[in-house]
Amino acid sequence: MPILEAKNLTYTYSIGTPFEKTAVDHVDLEIGQGEFIGIIGHTGSGKSTLMQMMNGLLKPTEGTVLLDGKDIWEKGADRRAVRFQVGLVFQYPEYQLFEETVYKDIAFGPKNMGLDEQEIDRRVRETAEAVGLREELLQKSPYALSGGQKRRAAIAGVMAMEPRVLILDEPCAGLDPKGRMKILTQLHDYHKRTGCTVMLVSHSMEDVAKYVSKLLVLSHAKVVAFDSPSAVFADGDRLEEMGLALPQVTRIFHALRAKGITVPDEVYTVKYGAEHLLALLREGGGQC
Amino acid sequence: MLKDITLGQYFPLDSVVHRMDARFKIIITMLYLVMLFWGQHVISLIAGFVFLILALICSKIPPKMPVRSIKPILPVLIFTGTLNFFAMKGGTIYWQWKFLSVSSQGIQTSAFMIVRICLLIMGTSLLTYTTSPIALTDAIESLLSPLKKLNMPVHALAMMMTIALRFIPTLIEETDKIMSAQKARGADMESGGLIQRVHALVPILIPLMVSAFRRAEELALAMECRCYHGGEGRTRLRELKSGMRDYIALGITLLLLAAVIVGNILLSRT
Ligand SMILES: Nc1ncnc2c1ncn2[C@@H]1O[C@H](COP(=O)(O)OP(=O)(O)O)[C@@H](O)[C@H]1O
Ligand SMILES: [Mg+2]
Numbered sequence: 001m002p003i004l005e006a007k008n009l010t011y012t013y014s015i016g017t018p019f020e021k022t023a024v025d026h027v028d029l030e031i032g033q034g035e036f037i038g039i040i041g042h043t044g045s046g047k048s049t050l051m052q053m054m055n056g057l058l059k060p061t062e063g064t065v066l067l068d069g070k071d072i073w074e075k076g077a078d079r080r081a082v083r084f085q086v087g088l089v090f091q092y093p094e095y096q097l098f099e100e101t102v103y104k105d106i107a108f109g110p111k112n113m114g115l116d117e118q119e120i121d122r123r124v125r126e127t128a129e130a131v132g133l134r135e136e137l138l139q140k141s142p143y144a145l146s147g148g149q150k151r152r153a154a155i156a157g158v159m160a161m162e163p164r165v166l167i168l169d170e171p172c173a174g175l176d177p178k179g180r181m182k183i184l185t186q187l188h189d190y191h192k193r194t195g196c197t198v199m200l201v202s203h204s205m206e207d208v209a210k211y212v213s214k215l216l217v218l219s220h221a222k223v224v225a226f227d228s229p230s231a232v233f234a235d236g237d238r239l240e241e242m243g244l245a246l247p248q249v250t251r252i253f254h255a256l257r258a259k260g261i262t263v264p265d266e267v268y269t270v271k272y273g274a275e276h277l278l279a280l281l282r283e284g285g286g287q288c
Numbered sequence: 289m290l291k292d293i294t295l296g297q298y299f300p301l302d303s304v305v306h307r308m309d310a311r312f313k314i315i316i317t318m319l320y321l322v323m324l325f326w327g328q329h330v331i332s333l334i335a336g337f338v339f340l341i342l343a344l345i346c347s348k349i350p351p352k353m354p355v356r357s358i359k360p361i362l363p364v365l366i367f368t369g370t371l372n373f374f375a376m377k378g379g380t381i382y383w384q385w386k387f388l389s390v391s392s393q394g395i396q397t398s399a400f401m402i403v404r405i406c407l408l409i410m411g412t413s414l415l416t417y418t419t420s421p422i423a424l425t426d427a428i429e430s431l432l433s434p435l436k437k438l439n440m441p442v443h444a445l446a447m448m449m450t451i452a453l454r455f456i457p458t459l460i461e462e463t464d465k466i467m468s469a470q471k472a473r474g475a476d477m478e479s480g481g482l483i484q485r486v487h488a489l490v491p492i493l494i495p496l497m498v499s500a501f502r503r504a505e506e507l508a509l510a511m512e513c514r515c516y517h518g519g520e521g522r523t524r525l526r527e528l529k530s531g532m533r534d535y536i537a538l539g540i541t542l543l544l545l546a547a548v549i550v551g552n553i554l555l556s557r558t
Contacts, residue, residue, distance in 0.1 A: 018299065057468050080474060088472040096469040098494040108491070112474030143498070157473060 001069055002030040003197055004054060004086065004165055008063030011049050015061070023049040025221035026063065031165070031199070036191050038208030038229075039201045041218030042243050047201045048091065050218070051167050054199075055086035084113055087163030091170045093154030097142035102133065102153050105142050109161040120160075127156040130190055132182065148179040155183070159190070165197040166190075172207055184211060206247045209233070209268040217244070230266035249273045299417040304533055305347035306418050310427035312534040316541045317415045323545045324407055327552035333400070335544045335551075336407045342540070343411070347418050354410035354417070361409060365402055372398035421453040423526070430528055443519025451507070459500065466495050 006029040012022045023046040031037060041047050052058040054065055056072045056079040064073050072082045087109075090096065099105035103124055110120045128138055131152040137145065142153055155171060168187070172180040188211045191198045202208045208215070215232045217225040219242045225232045232239070233250050240246065246254070246268075253267040253276075263280065267273040300306075305313070324336045344351060358365075378393030416424070429446035436442050470491045471477070477488045 018301075052468065055472060057471060080476065083472055084474055090465065090469045090472065093469065095499055096466055096473075096491075096495050098491045108470075108475075109473040112476065161473065 003033045003068060004031040005029065005066040005069070006050075006054070006063070007066065009050070009053060009060050009065065010062035011046075011053060011058060012061045013049075022221055024053065024060075027223050029216070029223070029226065031197060033197060034195050035197055036188075036211060036213045037197075037199045037216055038212035038214070039199060039216045039218065040203060040205060040208060040244060042203060045218040046221045047203075047218055048169050051088060051169055051199070051201060054165075054167060055088045056082045057088065084109075084161050085163055086165045086167065087158040087161050089155050089158045089166070089168040089171060091173055093157075093171075094142075094147070094150035097150060097154055097157075100141060101139050102128075102142050102145065103138040105153060106138075106157045106160050109157055113161060123160040123162065124156075127159040128153075130159065130193075131156045131186055148175055148182070151175065151179070152183065152186075162194075163196070165199065167199040167201070169201045170203070171200070172202065172204075180207060187211070203244075205239075205245060205250075205268075209247050209250075217242075219244075229268050233268050234266040236265070297416065298420050299349055299353065300420075301348050301418075303346060303348040303418070305343060305414075307533070308418075308537060309528055309530040309534045310419050310423040311430055311528055312530060312538055313415055313419055314424075314427055314431060316537060317412060319538075319541045319545055320411050321408065323541075323548050324404055324411075326545075326548050327556065328400075329552050329555050330400070331551040331555060332548050333403050333407065335548045336404075336411070339541065339544055340407060340411055340414070343414055347414060349414065349417050354413050357413035358406055358409050361405070365405060369398045369402050372401060422450060423528075425450045425453065426524070426526070426528060443522075447519075455503070458503075459496070462499055463492065463496055466492050 006027050009024055009027045009029075010022065011024040012020060014020050025046075027050065039047055039051070049058065053060050056065065059073065064071050066072070067082055067085065071077065072079060097105050099108060106124045106127060107120050110123050115123075124138070125135075128135075133149060133152060133156065137149065137153075142150060145153060151171070155168065159166065171183050171187070175183070184207060187198060187200065190196075191211075200208055200212065209229050212229060215225065215227065215229050216223065217232060217239065224238070224242065225235070233246060236246050236250060236254050245251075249270050250266075250268050253263050253273060254265060256263050257265055261280075263276055267276065320336065320339055323339065324332055326332050340354075344354065373394050374388045374390065376394035376397050377389055377391050379396070380392040381389055382392070383390040419427075425446050428449070429442055432440075432442045432446075467477070475488060475491055477485070477492075480488070
């Protein structure tokens with residue numbers, strides 16, 4: 001059984017005014033246990049809205065969300081409990097830091113869950129380590145950290161609830177390439193170590209393609225693809241039409257194919273691409 | 289959600305009323321208020337109603353919008369209406385119990401008051417529906433500019449108002465976002481006693497303050513970078529311009545007002 005399911009999910013903002021806007025339009029999804037899913041789509045395609053419905057923060061205009069097969073909008077359902085199981089890290093999460101110390105801020109979630117001191121302490125230290133925050137930073141004010149550190153402290157604050165599904169809305173937005181890589185590799189490690197389901201929202205293919213097991217492509221409030229990265233990238237022209245840039249290496253391989261060189265069209269990591277090119281060269285392919 | 293609060297919301301459409309000079313719209317709205325509150329004769333209400341219908345047609349605003357604007361004050365209306373209804377004595381008395389009574393005058397007064405307040409709210413909300421907040425403050429500044437001679441900082445006040453208006457939606461949006469983010473971490477804002485609820489506000493107020501200060505600093509810096517130094521010698525991008533339609537609208541309003549005044553004098557004598 002899928003851990004998280006969207007059924008006919010629809011959300012319309014400002015109903016009945018001239019600003020009416022359907023941000024998510026009849027979306028059906030099944031998220032399997034332990035998957036690492038990348039969600040891409042241009043700005044305004046409805047990614048954030050969809051994610052906020054997945055953990056019950058926004059009430060769908062139509063359709064519903066199922067967690068473990070149970071409707072989270074059923075009468076009497078405990079949506080606070082749902083949010084502990086489906087953790088959501090908002091875009092620019094550093095703006096939500098508020099405690100005196102980083103330690104207390106990371107502990108905010110677990111405390112709300114009603115855990116005891118010892119368990120909270122374990123979780124805070126473990127997640128701080130997972131996101132690469134040194135021990136001595138924990139007693140500092142969150143406002144004294146650097147931008148990247150703040151971001152990671154905020155992510156730790158959600159991780160510390162040990163949700164079964166971790167959703168991150170553009171966790172790399174506005175960071176430099178080094179900070180981006182750091183967060184992405186840490187997420188990858190976290191996923192491997194805990195085996196929890198991760199959903200990573202991004203508008204950059206480059207960032208997500210390397211790590212994810214499945215890609216969900218949104219465009220104009222609708223799902224246009226939900227498949228393995230290689231299958232999604234094989235249909236590259238359609239993505240480019242929607243204004244989504246393919247990873248550089250994929251674009252190179254598509255260009256090679258257009259020139260009549262027989263290379264696969266679903267290359268999306270440099271390593272895989274290099275292997276293919278080397279094999280081709282070794283064959284002594286006269287075409288090159 | 290917080291966002292659904294319509295606080296003097298602007299309704300961007302393309303209509304004659306939208307294109308009118310904001311200064312005239314303010315003056316006309318004031319004349320409309322005078323019209324409504326002039327005298328005790330029902331002709332004020334009829335004229336007000338005519339004015340409202342005319343304005344509504346010209347502005348292309350869907351009629352349900354001004355009707356919706358009454359909703360927030362509905363409890364007040366019902367309360368004072370009932371009070372007038374039962375407490376007034378005069379004219380024919382239909383029913384009486386202790387100090388409560390239903391009289392012809394009571395019915396008349398409460399109906400009169402309710403209609404008057406409804407017209408008042410709908411008319412003034414039409415002003416904010418058809419005028420952008422920026423145009424409104426520009427117009428207020430222009431109308432108040434004679435006060436500059438008395439050393440009143442009219443420009444600074446108008447600028448403060450413009451900035452405040454500009455940032456209300458931003459801050460509401462931000463509050464919404466921070467609330468959602470803290471709810472995602474299990475913050476509980478809906479249950480508990482008073483102290484618990486006040487306590488639950490801390491995770492929202494602190495980030496909100498921090499971000500408001502950050503925005504203020506950024507805005508000040510940006511204004512300085514563009515050499516803002518107060519109102520002296522400052523020209524406008526959008527000049528307030530009045531034209532034929534403004535004078536026509538003012539003329540119609542004045543005619544209605546005159547009709548009300550004359551009607552009141554003539555009709556209340558008989
Ligand atoms: N609070 C809101 N009120 C009104 N419209 C909104 C709101 N949030 C988002 N939208 C609109 O919904 C659409 C989808 O937005 P969003 O889910 O934030 O997209 P994304 O995260 O993919 O950039 C956009 O067109 C946006 O303008
Ligand atoms: Mg977004």
